[in-house]
Amino acid sequence: MPGAHATPVSECENTSVVGHILLPDDVRDTLADGLAELAGPPGDIDLAMTHYHQVFARLPLATLQQILDFGRHNDTPGALYIRNLPQDAQLPPTPWDGLPSRHKSTFVSEGTLLGLSGLLGEPVGFLTEKNGQVVHDIVPVKEGATTQTNQGSAVFLNFHNDIVHDRTGYYDIANPDFLVLNCLRADRAQAATTFYADARDICRMVGPDAIRVLRSPLFRMNAPGSYVREVAGDADVLSDPVPMIKGPAGFPEISSAANGVHTLSPVAETALALLQTACRAVAHEFKLRPGHALLINNRKGLHARSRFVGHYDGQDRWLQRTYVRRSQWQIRYRAVPGTRRIH
Structure with a gap:
């Protein structure tokens, strides 16, 4: 099989934070043939993931290694953009309620999403996010248009990483290590833009004084909007005081809640404003189109989404998403007995 046009990391536009892969048509078609062998939706998720491993092992060696290295x-x-992936030949209308489509008769997009996810780790379903589904349908929902959630469209979705409410008081423990976004349908105006800002670039821009504050437990994260809406009756549920940046200077980990970060001092408020300004300055832009996927390291950086117009007429933007953990062992205290889902 001819090698894919996998851009070596050393040749990326920003060598430290973004990678790109463009699959040739014959590689795309080989993947599509393999995915067609699993005609139905992934029922037994472990069996389905094993099948997807076999399919994606057919990638050219250099491409396969680039994706594996991204994860390990x-x-x-911190972000990897892949284009010319297999697509479903026909799509039903975009779901209007954020739930899985009841009219989707082929499952190439799900196979593509889960195949890429399996190269990074294990996809996880959290009961407080999309009712524990492993594959999330990310679409504009009219009732959620102005919210800081995946249902939104009419407002800018703030720079954040995907966090998970946890009874320990720390929302960056059980959260996914990666998220994968696979585009099925673009918005009508093709205006929606996803942004990625890497912690390494953010730290370089805000400077050492702000970094010292951001590394101090002077911030409280609000729980995700879905948890606040569905579990807490729209009341804020704040984390314990935490830093926004931690880890070695060369490999910082960053955390920020889309649904709100509460500062505990004036210097923390100033540092948070500097961080948000830096995110906009260093962010890379991605206009996801059908056949495109964006893999994001949920610890190395923050992501955001622009405003776009939702029409709620079956032709709206439609992404599918997974949450991926390198291992579920560390969050075994949240396991739902007898299932692969997590509280």
Whole structure:
């Protein structure tokens, strides 16, 4: 099989934070043939993931290694953009309620999403996010248009990483290590833009004084909007005081809640404003189109989404998403007995 046009990390636009892969048509078609062998939706998720492993092992060696390295090394990019992936030949209308489509008759997009996810780790379903589904349908929902959630469209979705409410008081423990976004349908105006800002670039821009504050437990994260809406009756549920940045200077980990960060001092408020300004300054832009996927390291950086117009007429933007953990062992205290889902 001819090698894919996998851009070496050293040749990326920003060598430290973003990688790119463009699959040739013959590689795309080979993947599509393999995914067609699993005609139905993934029922037994473990069996389905094993099948997807076989399919994606057919990638050219250099491409396969680039994706695997993205998931396993500290110094690799925090975002990986892959284009010319297999697509469903026909799509039903975009779901209007954020639930899985009841009219989807082929499952190439799900196979593509889960195949890429399996190269990074294990996809996880949290009961407080999309009712524990492993595959999330990310679409504009009219009732949630102005919220800081995946249902929104009419407002800018703030720079954040995907966190998970946890009874320990720390929302960055059980959260996914990666998220994968696979585009099925673009918005009508093709205006929606996803942004990625890497912690390494953010730290370089805000400077050492702000970094010292951001590394101090002077911030409280609000729980995700879905948890606040569905579990807490729209009341804020704040974390314990935490830093926003932690870890070695060369490999910082960053955390920020889309649904709100509460500061505990004036200097923390100033540092948070500097961080948000830095995010906009260093962010990379991605206009996801059908056949495009964006893999994001949920610890190395923050992501955001622009405003776009939702029409709620079956032709709206439609992404599918997974949450991926390198291992579920550390969150076994949240396991739902007899299932692969997590509280």
